[in-house]
Amino acid sequence: GAGVSQSPSNKVTEKGKDVELRCDPISGHTALYWYRQSLGQGLEFLIYFQGNSAPDKSGLPSDRFSAERTGGSVSTLTIQRTQQEDSAVYLCASSSYQDSSLGEQYFGPGTRLTVT
């Protein structure tokens, strides 16, 4: 079946502009996560959704970052007034606790954001 998809795959934007990154999770997955990965680094947790609510926003680096999820499906990560340090690959993952391996998350291919 279809995996997690993200769009766009690449985004180049000028410093100070706003960007929206989209994630389509696997159908039926109730949990959705956003991470970011800077060049050569491990992944950094940003936010977690269970259904449409976000019980854990602890990883959002600043108030310029926000995310929403509608209909328990698609999620959008918005970065306002982008800065060069926001350049990274933004990864989305989803999971279902009906899976045999509790905690297994399925990752999308990511959106590579470059702020110039």
Next chain:
Amino acid sequence: LAKTTQPISMDSYEGQEVNITCSHNNIATNDYITWYQQFPSQGPRFIIQGYKTKVTNEVASLFIPADRKSSTLSLPRVSLSDTAVYYCLVGPMDSSYKLIFGSGTRLLVRP
């Protein structure tokens, strides 16, 4: 969440068995150990998960000693396509599970 320590990089040759060890001295009673694999320009992919002793699937084996302060991911007969970064993660399996990634181990498989 328990901090993990793993080698920065490892080299191997095709056909060899590769063992990557992860230290997690502060693992909690309700923590599980999970390994992910990441190829360049792709998101991580779940490999294996365990709580204690040994777990084996079609891809790898995971060995966890009785004290659970370390774990070893074993990849049998690696191929060039196993070249990737391997992450060891430790955390509780609950409804707010978020993955805390370290730097991982870069495995290079040579012909």
